[in-house]
Amino acid sequence: MTYSTIAKMLTVSAGAIIAGMGSVSIAKAAPPAWCGPKKATLALLDGYGGNSWRQVTTASGKQVVDLCPSITKYEYADGQGDTQKAISDIKGMAAKGIDALVVFGDAGPAVLPAITSVHKAGKVIVPYRVAVGGKEGKNYAKFIGSSFENDGVTWGKWIKSVLPKGGNVLFLSGPAGNSQGLDELKGLKSVLGAEYVFVNPEPFGVTNWDPALTQKVLTAEIAKNPKIDVIVSDFGPSLVGALAAFTKQGRSIPAIATSDGNSLGCFWQESQASNPDFKLFTVATGNDNVRLAVQWAVALATGGEKPTADIFEAPAYEDSVSGKPNAVQCRKDLPGAIYMSSELSPEDQAKAVGR
Structure with a gap:
């Protein structure tokens, strides 16, 4: 058999195989319903993006954008905690032709004029998580x-289950007067009766969600209050460096109702045996709030189907008492600064925070 004959046979065989595959196609996943057919560009804008929570949130938002082939360009801007830069970022993204903007308005109503100007220019702009004032359809x-x-309601119900006869509650939140803390307190007080005494300054202990300030505030409260039965905090990982103040005074770490974080989960696993009162309950820390905001922005910009929800509700995540919906989680092989409740995989979170 000559070389040319063999080559001809191989060519015919390959053609037959390919022909036989004619009815078979490599199916691509259909885009989600909120991804419409119209091409658009999108930007995610942070008022402050300089911590691991924001880095994970940003990566989560990008993951959602990647599900929609109609989004042809994605950009990100970090306001770096500077209100003027955040305003400039919003205006700048619109000026360069971005069609849809998702905005974490850390500065609140201070960024509303910029948001409103972009909305009036015909862009899709979706602020999320932090209230910026204004009205839907008029300002955004x-x-x-x-x-x-x-x-707050979820935490309150758990507190009643572990302290049915009442007790002293220390509530810590972020900056003075922040709407998140005020809303959480409203939820707590709708569940907890007069037998639960809040020992913090009204309306909450101010920590700015900063671990160093949290340690200072918590140390002062421990010295001031010989009996603290439960700590409520809306940023659990910031507590970790401060909780040793209890053991230094020969006191057990009390029950904690908070948001989740890998560093907190690992700390509980290491500490709970020597701290008999240290029960832990968490809600999901809320990175996935951005997913719903991006879905809305994409739907409005591309002509997709609007999501049915417009408020993100963080589910309960860990309970050291019942183990439901999860026991306390810890991945010692990964950074403490990740959030096991996030839909973004722990490994992808580690990449997002640069570890």
Whole structure:
């Protein structure tokens, strides 16, 4: 058999195989319903993006964008905690032709004029999580909130289950007067009766969600209050460095109702045996709030189907008492600064925070 004959046979065989595959195709996953056919560009804008929570949130938002082939360009801007830069970022993204903007308005109503100008220019702009004031349809296309009051209710119900006769409650939140903390307190007080005494300054201990300030505030409260039965905090990982203040005074770490974080979960696993009162309950820390906001922005910009929800409700995540819906989680092989409740995989979170 000559070389040319063999070559001809191989060519015919390959053609037959390919022909036989004619009815078989490599199916691509259909885009989600909120991804419409119209091409558009999208930007995610943070008022402050300089911590691991924001880095994970940003990566989560990008993951959602990647599900929609109609989004032809994605950009990100970090306001770096500077209100003027955040305003400039919003205006700048619109000026360069971005069609849809998802905005974490850390500065609140201070960024509303910029948001309103972009909305009036015909862009799709969706602020989320932090209330910026204004009205939907007049100042922006849609506001995607988070039910912080629901978090307070969830925490309150758990506190009643572990302290049915009441007790002393220390509530810590972020900056003075922040709406998240006020809403959480409203939820707590809707569940907890007079037998639960709040020992913190009204309306909450101010920590700015900063671990160093949290340690300072918690140390002062421990010295001031010989009996603290439960700590409520809306950013659990910031507590970790401060909780040793209890053991230094020969006291057990009390029950904690908070949001989840890998560092907190690992700390509980290491500490609970020597701290008999240290029960832990968490709600999901809320990185996935951005997913709903991006879905809305994409739907409005591309002509997709609008999501049915417009408020993110963080589900309960860990309970050291019941183990439901999860026991306390810890991945010692990964950074402490990730959030096991996030839909983004722990490994992808580690990449997002640069570890």
